[in-house]
Amino acid sequence: xxxxxxxxxxxxxxxxxxLAAVWFVGNLISRGLGLPFPGxxxxxxxxxxxxxxxxxxxxxxxxxxxxxxGEMLLFFVPAVLAVLDHAEWLSITGLxxxxxxxxxxxMVMLGTAIAVDLSYRWWVRHAAxx
Numbered sequence: 719x720x721x722x723x724x725x726x727x728x729x730x731x732x733x734x735x736x737l738a739a740v741w742f743v744g745n746l747i748s749r750g751l752g753l754p755f756p757g758x759x760x761x762x763x764x765x766x767x768x769x770x771x772x773x774x775x776x777x778x779x780x781x782x783x784x785x786x787x788g789e790m791l792l793f794f795v796p797a798v799l800a801v802l803d804h805a806e807w808l809s810i811t812g813l814x815x816x817x818x819x820x821x822x823x824x825m826v827m828l829g830t831a832i833a834v835d836l837s838y839r840w841w842v843r844h845a846a847x848x
Contacts, residue, residue, distance in 0.1 A: 733782025736774075740765045 744761025747753070753760065768774040806812070 728781075730781045730785050733779050734785060735782075737765070737779055737782050737786065740768070 741758055741761040744759070744764050745757025747764075748755065748757035748760045765774070765779075769776060
C-alpha cells in the first residue's frame with residue numbers, strides 16, 4: 719500500500735473532498751446534458767458506480783461520509799432560520815407543509831424498506847440456487 723492511499727484512507731478531509739468532487743462532477747454532467755434531475759442524484763449514481771466497480775473502496779469514503787452524516791444538522795440551520803422569517807409557515811399553511819413533508823418522508827422510508835426486502839429475498843433465492 720502506498721503512502722497516498724494510506725493518507726486518503728485515514729484523512730477525513732481528503733474523503734470529504736472526494737465526495738464533494740464526485741458531487742461536483744455529477745452536477746457538471748447534469749447541467750451539461752440538461753438532465754431533468756439534480757446533479758446530486760447524478761453524483762450519487764456516479765459514486766455508486768465507482769463503489770460497485772471497485773475504483774473506489776468503501777474505506778476510501780467511510781470516515782468522510784460518517785462525518786458528513788454526523789454534522790448533517792448544520793446543513794439544515796439556514797432552513798430553520800428561514801422559517802423564522804416567514805411567520806405564515808407557522809399557520810395552517812405550515813401545517814399543510816409539515817404534513818406533506820411527513821407523508822413524503824414516510825413514503826420514501828416505506829419504498830426503501832420494500833425495495834430492500836425484495837432485493838434481499840431475490841438475493842436469498844438466487845444464492846440458494848448456486
